[in-house]
Amino acid sequence: MPKTIDYFETTYRSKNVVDWYDKLDFLFPSEKALFEKCKEKILGKKVLDIGIGGGRTTAYFANIDCDYTGVDYIEEFANLVSAKHKQLKIKQCDARVMSMFTDNSFDFILFSFNGIDNMDSESRIKIFKEIFRVLKSDGVFMFSTHNRDYKYFNKMPWQEKWQFKWNYFKLCLVVLKNYPQHLKMKKHEFHGQDYSIINDIAHNFKILTYYISSAKQKKQLESLGFKNTKTFDFNGKDCDLNQKDPWMYYLTNKS
Ligand SMILES: C[S@@+](CC[C@H](N)C(=O)[O-])C[C@H]1O[C@@H](n2cnc3c(N)ncnc32)[C@H](O)[C@@H]1O
Numbered sequence: 001m002p003k004t005i006d007y008f009e010t011t012y013r014s015k016n017v018v019d020w021y022d023k024l025d026f027l028f029p030s031e032k033a034l035f036e037k038c039k040e041k042i043l044g045k046k047v048l049d050i051g052i053g054g055g056r057t058t059a060y061f062a063n064i065d066c067d068y069t070g071v072d073y074i075e076e077f078a079n080l081v082s083a084k085h086k087q088l089k090i091k092q093c094d095a096r097v098m099s100m101f102t103d104n105s106f107d108f109i110l111f112s113f114n115g116i117d118n119m120d121s122e123s124r125i126k127i128f129k130e131i132f133r134v135l136k137s138d139g140v141f142m143f144s145t146h147n148r149d150y151k152y153f154n155k156m157p158w159q160e161k162w163q164f165k166w167n168y169f170k171l172c173l174v175v176l177k178n179y180p181q182h183l184k185m186k187k188h189e190f191h192g193q194d195y196s197i198i199n200d201i202a203h204n205f206k207i208l209t210y211y212i213s214s215a216k217q218k219k220q221l222e223s224l225g226f227k228n229t230k231t232f233d234f235n236g237k238d239c240d241l242n243q244k245d246p247w248m249y250y251l252t253n254k255s
Helices: 004-013 015-023 029-037 056-062 075-084 121-134 166-177 179-186 214-223
Strands: 046-050 067-072 089-092 106-111 135-147 196-198 209-212 227-232 247-253
Touching: 004 015, 015 075, 029 056, 029 227, 029 247, 046 056, 046 121, 056 067, 056 075, 067 075, 075 089, 106 121, 121 135, 121 214, 166 179, 209 214, 214 227, 214 247
Parallel strands: 046 067, 046 106, 067 089, 106 135, 135 209
Antiparallel strands: 135 247, 196 209, 227 247
16 A cells, blocks of 8 residues: 555645645635535535645635634644634544544535545545535535546646647646656556556655546445535536546535
8 A cells, every 4th residue: 555644744744835725815616616506505504624724715614604614634734724714613633533523513514625635545435434424414525536537647748738838848847857756656656446546746746646537436435325426627517527627526415
């Protein structure tokens, strides 16, 4: 088993990564669309936001009427967001063991920006089980995860379509500069029937990331009891097989 969690912990505790997440202050178009779609489960309801990082989504929920709780595995992030939003319930908590929450507690649970993808496969299943437990029977769980059907899955920028743009050349330079780190990490990659764990460009090739197709992700969720799983693209549009987006969004529930 690759030491996915060790690389995740070391990288996410570093000051430059904490600072990077601290500065994020936007919502993705998909998130805007899906929060709107789920508003009946959010407005005036109990919301659990898992993996809050620097508080990008916390800032959104802080401005609307809901009973919000935000958690993060990394203490540095929990402290940072707690200081920004003193009125909110922010806790350090590993989503694999959410014993601080009782069964059937939340109307809406979010694990945004592929936060679940830096855990190993066993931990991922534990997290889904815990989410299933603390989600109300009519609640909704929303998350995103990397897409193994993405047409440039596991490819370097120069294996994609050439673009005569400054950002594209800059990206190639960043990749070249960090290539030795990538070669070091590549030996930990795993390609199974159901999912892959690869070293992509995120955080300059310092972490390992879980990728799964939407069909396999739906099956995984179903095997844990989740029902009515729907998949969405970057714009929050319903889509099943998706080869254009590197990650996909999911809404699922218990009944
Ligand atoms: C990719 S970052 C996203 C941060 C934030 N949600 C955002 O959208 O900007 C993933 C976050 O999930 C957290 N995380 C990863 N695994 C976790 C776990 N098992 N329990 C709680 N938080 C976790 C990480 O510490 C990190 O802050």
